[in-house]
Amino acid sequence: MSRESTPSNLLRSSVDGYGFNKGENFDHESYDEFMSRYISVLARRASRWQALIGHKTRVSKSRKVKRYCRKGIPSEYRAMIWMSITGAEARIRANPNTYRNILLSQRDEHLSEPITMDLHRTFPDNIYFTGTEGFRKPLNNVLVALAHKNIERGYCQGMNFVAGMLLIVLKDEEKAFWLMDTLINGILPDFYAPDMRSVKAEQELLGEIIRWKAPELHAHLESIGVQWFLIGTKWFLCLFADVMPVETVLRIWDCLFYEGPKILLRVAATLILQNSSKLQACKNFSQAMDAFKEVTTSASCIDCHEFMKKCFDELGPFPSAKISKMREECLKKIY
């Protein structure tokens, strides 16, 4: 089913719908093939969501909404749904002046300096983050406000990519601030804590999940020197932003914001398990590290719809209670 090179290919934009330059390694073939199918999925989802929401400006959580989130939120509703289901929208209403006041108050140089340094190093290949216009200043504001509101955590590299992606979708810095604050304080494990204990533990937990789901693969990877902390730091700190294709990241976040961090483990485990034969074939450490780089960018990650289905359908039982217990065990091992 190879597609011929038609004149329309010449019209391919070098920038995607979210402002990212596609770059020379962009897999146009897989992407076009996927988009031609995905467009009809999007249209169907949009009409379902429209029937559900009507003219409402917020939604409450329900089984139906959860199911809909798993199938993807159409871009026109995404900002509103994210703000509703996380509770960030309610927090803005309850604290209408907080964001502005934090930005107006005295700034601690120690908190702001590392942020300034990362502004031009966040999505440098995205048209909204190059130059002085666009999202660079809002990004600075969001990160500075977050660091000052959560002083004990401050700024952790990785937050810049998450906040940047939120700005692209929400197009509103106050909303991005509140959604991110809600993530940090209510939804995610304490990934951005200065001791990084939680993010280390989460990677151990990923290892334990692989041991549980694919003991042979786990044993093989350990035998060639792979340690789990080498794999997932960026996956968890960036919530897959700047790791997986953009559309896929947004689909992951549709579920993350509703269901919580277990979805990150589902994604991570699926990435590894769907490449288990490739990983199993690695003969040494450096081959394995190269293979791990490819697991997040392969064609199967571009098809976000199929990929998300896999995360839920093909992983087998994944009970929250068990995962939480395993997480606690892993945390105990990290000092």
Next chain:
Amino acid sequence: MAGRQGAQRPNGATQGKICQFKLVLLGESAVGKSSLVLRFVKGQFHEYQESTIGAAFLTQTVCLDDTTVKFEIWDTAGQERYHSLAPMYYRGAQAAIVVFDITNQDTFARAKGWVKELQRQASPNIVIALAGNKADLAQKRMVEYEEAQAYAEENSLLFIETSAKTAMNVNEIFLAIAKKLPKNEGGGPTQSRQSGVKLNNEQTQQSEGGCCK
């Protein structure tokens, strides 16, 4: 297309020794660690290089006389809080490049901190190189060459000023390290499987980046 092991070489044709070393880059945020690696491995430079989260793994090979030296490179994140992750990357490393920015005194102080930590906690035979990066910005220099060189001498470090932007001394610093590494038994104490092993010829991979070219 999965397996690309096997350098398809006629039996018996030897190409000398092949040694593999683990190398880690350490240093303050935004001094140019990733840029040095990108220049060395891919010959590229981006004015705005993304911040590294966690660490990135890359490999590159250099040739020294009859020895092929394969570097397994860990490029680490520079932010202070990532410090607690660093030992996981420098453990078992045979070489380290500690990078500072010649236009920023603080980054030199931080580099000294890294050197101290490596001398205390890394493998005893680790080869440490100090890189004064951003040498193309000499007009904004805040760390004198002599100052850094004196410090390097006191601590038996290699010292080179580099510019990832102009490519100045980038290959040279890796070559200088390669020269200093012991090539007999593959280097110091091998604490982990992936470090310091002499490979059989058939295990090598061709690298595009230009060994022996």
